[in-house]
Amino acid sequence: MVMAEAAAALVTDVHAQEQGLSEGYKQTEVGPIPDEWQVGYIEDIAIIATGGRNTQDRVDDGHYPFFVRSQKVERINTYSFDGEAVLTAGDGVGTGKIFHYIKGKCDIHQRVYRISDFAEGINGYYFFLYFSANFYGRIMQMTAKSSVDSVRREMIARMPIALPPKSEQEAIASAVFDTEQLIESFESLIAKKRATAQGAMQDLLTGKRRLPGFNEEWxxxxxxxxxxxxxxxxxxxxxxxxxxxxxxxxxxxxxxxxxxxxxxxxxxxxxxxxxxxxxxxxxxxxxxxxxxxxxxxxxxxxxxxxxxxxxxxxxxxxxxxxxxxxxxxxxxxxxxxxPPSSDEQKAIAGLLQDIDADISELEKRLAKARQIKQGMMQELLTGKVRFV
Structure with missing residues (x-):
C-alpha cells in the first residue's frame, strides 16, 4: 500500500512538472489550484432559484431591497427571501455582469437568479467573489456571439468553483471585504469633497462669499x-x-x-x-x-x-x-x-485649486485601492497567494 501511494504521488509530481505546475499545485477544470483545494459545481453546493416580482412592483423608499436586472438596487415593501444569497440578472443589458450579495430580507425580480442555501463548507461571500469574477468569462465561452442575451439555469448550475478549506475561504472573503470597505470610504469622501467644491464654486464665483482682505465692488x-x-x-x-x-x-x-x-x-x-x-x-x-x-x-x-x-x-x-x-x-x-482685482481672482482660484488637488489625491488613492483589490482577487481566488 505504501509503495502504491508513493508511486501515485510520483506520477502526480511528474504530471504536474510536465504541465509546468509549481510544487503543491494541481491542474483542474478551473486551472491550477493548491493540492488541498477542491472543485465543486454550483448545483452541488447551493440552491438556484428565481424571483417572482416585476419591475413595476418597486416602491420608492420601500422597506426592503428589491433586486432587479440592474446594478441599481430598487426598494419594495414586501420580501420573499430572508437569508444569505448571491444574485445575478437572467437577461437584459448587463447580463453576466450584474452581481449582488445580500444577507437579510429582500425581494427578487422574476428574471433574476438567486443562489442561496450554501452547503456547510461554503462561505457565502467567498462564493460571491469567485462567481462574480468568473461567471461572465464562462458564459462568453458558451456562446458564439459577442454578447449574451440571457442566462440559462444550467450555465450557473454546472459552473465549477475552486473551493479552498472553509477557513481559507473566510480569510479570503475578509481580506477582500476590508479592501472594499476602504474603496467605499474613498468613494464617499470624494463625493463629499466634490459637493464641497461645488458649494465653494457657487459661493466664491458669485461673490456670495468674500475672502479676507478683499472688499472691492465686483x-x-x-x-x-x-x-x-x-x-x-x-x-x-x-x-x-x-x-x-x-x-x-x-x-x-x-x-x-x-x-x-x-x-x-x-x-x-x-x-x-x-x-x-x-x-x-x-x-x-x-x-x-x-x-x-x-x-x-x-x-x-x-x-x-x-x-x-x-x-x-x-x-x-x-x-x-x-x-x-x-x-x-x-x-x-x-x-x-x-472681481476687478486679479489678486482676488488668484486667491479664489488658489482656494478652488487646493480643493481640486485634494480630490485628485483621493482619486489616486481610490484607483490604487481598486488596483490592489483586483490584484488580490486574481491571486487569492486562484491560490497563488495563500492564507496558510
Whole structure:
C-alpha cells in the first residue's frame, strides 16, 4: 500500500512538472489550484432559484431591497427571501455582469437568479467573489456571439468553483471585504469633497462669499469681453507627431504634438458633441478644431477664468436639433459678475485649486485601492497567494 501511494504521488509530481505546475499545485477544470483545494459545481453546493416580482412592483423608499436586472438596487415593501444569497440578472443589458450579495430580507425580480442555501463548507461571500469574477468569462465561452442575451439555469448550475478549506475561504472573503470597505470610504469622501467644491464654486464665483482682505465692488461684464472664445485648429491624425505639447479636445487632453498653436496658460471648452467640459492648460498647447479656446484674458487670471467657465456650464448655450453645438454668440453675450482685482481672482482660484488637488489625491488613492483589490482577487481566488 505504501509503495502504491508513493508511486501515485510520483506520477502526480511528474504530471504536474510536465504541465509546468509549481510544487503543491494541481491542474483542474478551473486551472491550477493548491493540492488541498477542491472543485465543486454550483448545483452541488447551493440552491438556484428565481424571483417572482416585476419591475413595476418597486416602491420608492420601500422597506426592503428589491433586486432587479440592474446594478441599481430598487426598494419594495414586501420580501420573499430572508437569508444569505448571491444574485445575478437572467437577461437584459448587463447580463453576466450584474452581481449582488445580500444577507437579510429582500425581494427578487422574476428574471433574476438567486443562489442561496450554501452547503456547510461554503462561505457565502467567498462564493460571491469567485462567481462574480468568473461567471461572465464562462458564459462568453458558451456562446458564439459577442454578447449574451440571457442566462440559462444550467450555465450557473454546472459552473465549477475552486473551493479552498472553509477557513481559507473566510480569510479570503475578509481580506477582500476590508479592501472594499476602504474603496467605499474613498468613494464617499470624494463625493463629499466634490459637493464641497461645488458649494465653494457657487459661493466664491458669485461673490456670495468674500475672502479676507478683499472688499472691492465686483463688475458685471459679458463673457465676450472677459475672455472671448475662438474655434480651434485642425490637426489630422496623419500630421500628429509625438511631442511635449498637449492637444486639447472637447473632452480634455487626448494627444501630444511637437508643435503648438497657442501659448499657455489656456482655457478650452467643447464646441460640439461634448459640451460643458472645461480644460485648463498650464503650458503651450494645440486646441483641436472640435474645441473653443480663450483668445485673450485681458487683466483676468487664467485659472480663475477656467473655474468660472466650469461653473457657468456651457451646455446652456447648446443649439441645433442633431449634435448639440455651442452657440458662441449666446455665450459671449452672457453676463457674469467678476472681481476687478486679479489678486482676488488668484486667491479664489488658489482656494478652488487646493480643493481640486485634494480630490485628485483621493482619486489616486481610490484607483490604487481598486488596483490592489483586483490584484488580490486574481491571486487569492486562484491560490497563488495563500492564507496558510
Amino acid at each position: 463688475s458685471e461684464q459679458p463673457l465676450g469681453v472677459i475672455a472671448p472664445l475662438q474655434r480651434g485648429f485642425d490637426l489630422p491624425n496623419s500630421r500628429l507627431r509625438e511631442g511635449p505639447y498637449p492637444v486639447v479636445y472637447s473632452n480634455g487632453i487626448i494627444n501630444h504634438h511637437d508643435e503648438f498653436q497657442v501659448k499657455g496658460p489656456g482655457v478650452v471648452t467643447g464646441r460640439s458633441g461634448t459640451l460643458g467640459a472645461v480644460t485648463y492648460v498650464k503650458d503651450n498647447y494645440w486646441p483641436h478644431n472640435t474645441t473653443l479656446w480663450v483668445t485673450s484674458f485681458g487683466q483676468n487670471d487664467p485659472r480663475f477664468i477656467g473655474f468660472l467657465y466650469s461653473w457657468i456650464g456651457f451646455e446652456r448655450f447648446a443649439s441645433g436639433s442633431g449634435v448639440p453645438t455651442l452657440n458662441r454668440n449666446d455665450a459671449h453675450a452672457f453676463k457674469v459678475r467678476i
